Amino acid sequence: QKEVEQNSGPLSVPEGAIASLNCTYSDRGSQSFFWYRQYSGKSPELIMFIYSNGDKEDGRFTAQLNKASQYVSLLIRDSQPSDSATYLCAVIGGSNYKLTFGKGTLLTVNP
Amino acid sequence: GAVVSQHPSWVICKSGTSVKIECRSLDFQATTMFWYRQFPKQSLMLMATSNEGSKATYEQGVEKDKFLINHASLTLSTLTVTSAHPEDSSFYICSADRGGARAEAFFGQGTRLTVV
Numbered sequence: 001q002k003e004v005e006q007n008s009g010p011l012s013v014p015e016g017a018i019a020s021l022n023c024t025y026s027d028r029g030s031q032s033f034f035w036y037r038q039y040s041g042k043s044p045e046l047i048m049f050i051y052s053n054g055d056k057e058d059g060r061f062t063a064q065l066n067k068a069s070q071y072v073s074l075l076i077r078d079s080q081p082s083d084s085a086t087y088l089c090a091v092i093g094g095s096n097y098k099l100t101f102g103k104g105t106l107l108t109v110n111p
Numbered sequence: 112g113a114v115v116s117q118h119p120s121w122v123i124c125k126s127g128t129s130v131k132i133e134c135r136s137l138d139f140q141a142t143t144m145f146w147y148r149q150f151p152k153q154s155l156m157l158m159a160t161s162n163e164g165s166k167a168t169y170e171q172g173v174e175k176d177k178f179l180i181n182h183a184s185l186t187l188s189t190l191t192v193t194s195a196h197p198e199d200s201s202f203y204i205c206s207a208d209r210g211g212a213r214a215e216a217f218f219g220q221g222t223r224l225t226v227v
């Protein structure tokens with residue numbers, strides 16, 4: 001079983017819509033969860049982090065964490081073409097503090 | 112946020128030569144840095160964990176004699192690709208964090224290596 005799983009996509013949404021990105025993880029003891037955005041040919045940049053169950057909002061972005069279901073998601077409201085990128089879910093494991101990345105979901109926002 | 116600087120941003124080298132990539136944490140001390148490789152349309156693949164003052168820890172399948180890592184100080188780690196071959200052409204990215212269970216990773220700009 002892969003440690004961090006994401007749907008590779010591509011996920012295509014129209015401009016102004018809500019984009020929903022999902023991630024599951026296998027280590028039940030995981031403590032920290034991150035969403036990174038990576039434009040083609042560039043390094044990842046941090047979008048959101050979340051540690052506790054529930055929702056965390058930052059501007060157009062909302063991260064949702066459900067530790068019981070081992071599930072973390074990222075919602076992007078009012079999607080813009082500039083949001084088109086690969087979104088990487090990353091998890092710090094409970095035992096070794098190792099950051100593990102999912103394979104990423106390619107999001108395309110169509111004007 | 113913290114800054115991690117990686118140099119060079121791109122390099123072209125001949126097959127059989129070696130290439131050194133530097134990764135610096137500019138405003139914090141990083142006892143641990145990470146080196147990733149990313150092929151086109153693929154995810155980040157962790158190559159090795161660089162530990163200041165000790166040997167790097169390599170992921171399974173990564174040749175430690177080919178990818179030499181030196182972490183000489185708390186702010187600098189280097190990755191040397193020795194005897195590079197075209198199949199080593201990739202995007203190499205370093206990252207560093209402050210450590211601990213909630214440490215976010217800060218990435219360097221990445222190095223696009225092309226071996227011809």
